[in-house]
Structure formats: structure tokens, C-alpha cells
Amino acid sequence: xxxxxxxxxxLIKTRGQxxxxxxxxxxxxxxxxxxxxxxxxxxxFIFQYYEEEERxxxxxxxxxxxxxxxxxxxxxNVNALLLGDSALYLCASxxxxxxxxxxxxxxxxxxx
Amino acid sequence: xxxxxxxxxTLSVQEGDSAVIKCTYSDSASNYFPWYKQELGKRPQLIIDxxxxxxxxxxxxxxxxxNKTAKxxxxxxxxxxxxDSAVYFCAATSGNxxxxxxxxxxxxxxxP
Numbered sequence: 001x002x003x004x005x006x007x008x009x010x011l012i013k014t015r016g017q018x019x020x021x022x023x024x025x026x027x028x029x030x031x032x033x034x035x036x037x038x039x040x041x042x043x044x045f046i047f048q049y050y051e052e053e054e055r056x057x058x059x060x061x062x063x064x065x066x067x068x069x070x071x072x073x074x075x076x077n078v079n080a081l082l083l084g085d086s087a088l089y090l091c092a093s094x095x096x097x098x099x100x101x102x103x104x105x106x107x108x109x110x111x112x
Numbered sequence: 113x114x115x116x117x118x119x120x121x122t123l124s125v126q127e128g129d130s131a132v133i134k135c136t137y138s139d140s141a142s143n144y145f146p147w148y149k150q151e152l153g154k155r156p157q158l159i160i161d162x163x164x165x166x167x168x169x170x171x172x173x174x175x176x177x178x179n180k181t182a183k184x185x186x187x188x189x190x191x192x193x194x195x196d197s198a199v200y201f202c203a204a205t206s207g208n209x210x211x212x213x214x215x216x217x218x219x220x221x222x223x224p
Contacts, residue, residue: 033212042118042201042216042217043214045211045213058211090155090156099144099161100146100158101158101212102158103148
């Protein structure tokens with residue numbers, strides 16, 4: 001039973017570029033949440049997807065967008081990258097209305 | 113929105129001693145409270161959780177208590193071992209599970 005997977009593991013971009021991160025949820029899960037974790041801080045909620053729609057969004061600008069596919073996998077897109085976007089991006093999968101969220105290994109994004 | 117505060121930010125104990133980490137939350141609608149352990153360079157791992165209809169839950173050396181009236185919950189680790197050294201995060205979310213808010217984390221060091 002595969003757990004949550006994310007790709008790529010690491011990514012280096014320059015300011016102004018765009019990036020796409022990918023997440024495959026744990027088998028049987030239908031909901032994907034994305035988080036940004038800056039160094040030394042707790043994860044910050046970006047948004048959550050269920051049935052291919054964004055259910056809720058945290059306090060992040062429109063430069064952050066996402067998508068969920070029919071197989072429940074998800075993408076996080078960030079446009080016009082800023083230095084401050086450098087962080088570990090985590091996705092977590094769950095069953096809708098169930099609390100338990102399981103995290104993927106994360107994608108380390110560095111913006112130069 | 114929900115605001116979760118976590119204390120202390122760092123905690124150092126001797127092997128075999130107990131460790132206690134405390135969190136408070138602001139949203140009375142929150143009803144699910146997980147704890148995550150994150151080792152350096154790894155994903156957050158769910159170690160224990162509690163729902164608002166329960167006051168205490170225990171799993172071997174780990175226990176969590178919840179005081180709904182005071183809006184605080186705590187993680188208790190007994191007989192600590194060096195492998196318990198990590199950053200621990202508390203979190204809170206409502207039954208809709210669509211916006212999980214994390215505390216800032218506690219760096220626990222267990223000295224052999």
C-alpha cells in the first residue's frame with residue numbers, strides 16, 4: 001500500500017519563474033491538502049482539493065493555484081516566484097470528513 | 113480563523129524523564145487535534161490524535177489530554193528515549209477537516 005508521494009524532491013528556480021509540484025495521495029484517500037513549511041516553522045495551510053475542486057484556501061495569494069485530477073492526484077502551481085517562496089512544500093492526503101492527514105515527503109523549493 | 117499556540121519552543125530532558133508539550137486553540141468549533149513528529153529532513157508523521165468527545169487518549173508511552181473548556185491540549189511522553197528527539201507539532205481543525213492549523217513546533221532533545 002503506497003503512502004503519499006511527491007515529486008520532485010528538490011527544485012531550484014529563479015525569481016519570476018513558475019513551478020509545478022505534484023502529489024499522489026495514499027491509496028483510498030480522496031482529499032489532498034497542500035502546506036508550505038518555512039524553515040523552523042510549522043506547516044501553513046495553502047488549500048485543499050476534493051472532487052477536483054478547491055474546498056478551502058488559506059492566506060496565500062492567487063499566485064498559488066492548484067488542481068486535482070480524477071485519480072485524486074494533485075498539482076500545486078506557483079507563478080511569479082519570489083525569494084520568500086523558498087520552503088518545503090508538503091501535501092497531505094486524507095478521507096473527506098476524517099481528521100487524519102498523512103504527509104508526503106515534501107518538495108524543497110529554493111528560489112534564487 | 114483558528115489560531116494555535118504551542119509551548120515550549122524547545123525542551124531538553126534526560127533519557128527516562130517525561131516530556132510535556134502544551135497547545136492552546138482559539139476556535140471552539142475545532143474538534144480534531146493531531147500531534148505530528150518531524151525528524152530533521154523528514155515528513156511530519158502522525159503520532160497520536162484526539163477528538164473533542166474524548167478527554168484523554170494513550171498509546172504506549174504517548175498520551176494526549178484535551179480540555180475543551182479551557183481550549184488546550186497537551187502531549188505527554190513518558191520514559192523518553194534519544195530517538196524521541198525531534199520537532200513536535202500540534203494542530204487543530206474542525207470536523208470539515210479543510211483547514212488544519214499548526215502550532216509553531218517544539219524541538220525536543222532527549223539526552224542519553
